[in-house]
Amino acid sequence: EAAVTQSPRNKVTVTGGNVTLSCRQTNSHNYMYWYRQDTGHGLRLIHYSYGAGNLQIGDVPDGYKATRTTQEDFFLLLELASPSQTSLYFCASNNRGQDTQYFGPGTRLLVL
Amino acid sequence: QQKVQQSPESLIVPEGGMASLNCTSSDRNVDYFWWYRQHSGKSPKMLMSIFSNGEKEEGRFTVHLNKASLHTSLHIRDSQPSDSALYLCAASNTNTGKLTFGDGTVLTVKP
Numbered sequence: 001e002a003a004v005t006q007s008p009r010n011k012v013t014v015t016g017g018n019v020t021l022s023c024r025q026t027n028s029h030n031y032m033y034w035y036r037q038d039t040g041h042g043l044r045l046i047h048y049s050y051g052a053g054n055l056q057i058g059d060v061p062d063g064y065k066a067t068r069t070t071q072e073d074f075f076l077l078l079e080l081a082s083p084s085q086t087s088l089y090f091c092a093s094n095n096r097g098q099d100t101q102y103f104g105p106g107t108r109l110l111v112l
Numbered sequence: 113q114q115k116v117q118q119s120p121e122s123l124i125v126p127e128g129g130m131a132s133l134n135c136t137s138s139d140r141n142v143d144y145f146w147w148y149r150q151h152s153g154k155s156p157k158m159l160m161s162i163f164s165n166g167e168k169e170e171g172r173f174t175v176h177l178n179k180a181s182l183h184t185s186l187h188i189r190d191s192q193p194s195d196s197a198l199y200l201c202a203a204s205n206t207n208t209g210k211l212t213f214g215d216g217t218v219l220t221v222k223p
Contacts, residue, residue, distance in 0.1 A: 031209050042116075042200050042213035043156065050209070059212070090155060097209025098144055098163075103155040 003027060004104035006091050012110045019078040021107050023091030031094050032074040033101065034058070034066060036087040043090065049074055081111045115139045118201050118214035125191050126222050133217045135201030137182040142203035145177055145184040146211065150198040159199075160186065191221045 035043040045058035047066035092101040148156040
């Protein structure tokens with residue numbers, strides 16, 4: 001099974017703080033995705049990428065930036081964190097659009 | 113507006129019973145449907161996928177798809193307590209690779 005890791009696993013910050021969430025996949029997948037999951041909601045797509053240097057806008061992008069520095073690494077940036085961004089964040093990857101997405105273990109973010 | 117609707121929101125079935133979950137997309141550009149299962153405190157894992165009209169069976173799990181109505185359903189027979197989880201339906205457009213998830217159905221299987 002594809003290996004997707006995320007760091008940190010838990011993060012607490014204050015309103016207005018700067019946060020970077022990291023995701024790494026070691027299966028040379030082309031596509032990588034960032035989702036958030038809130039109680040009562042499924043997964044909502046924030047940003048995704050087709051490959052190094054590529055970025056696509058997802059369904060809930062406001063307040064988030066992302067950067068795909070290499071085939072393996074995809075970062076999610078919250079430059080002015082707000083309490084509404086308190087959530088569970090998942091990274092996922094796959095090789096082609098019609099392939100199964102493999103999810104990382106998640107990062108729980110609390111913005112005070 | 114929510115493009116993938118799932119029902120019911122929650123479902124309780126007895127051990128050994130049949131669980132039936134439903135999902136409909138309002139986006140006519142989708143061409144693949146997915147069912148992911150997420151146990152409490154864990155990440156989602158793909159359970160089944162379907163892109164052709166009809167039925168697909170894998171063990172105790174059967175998925176149906178009606179492409180005309182963009183409706184899919186997941187049926188779990190002989191449900192086990194270990195099947196208790198959040199079941200997420202997703203629809204994708206394979207040109208973009210983008211998955212849109214529903215809000216999920218919480219299944220509880222009572223021993």
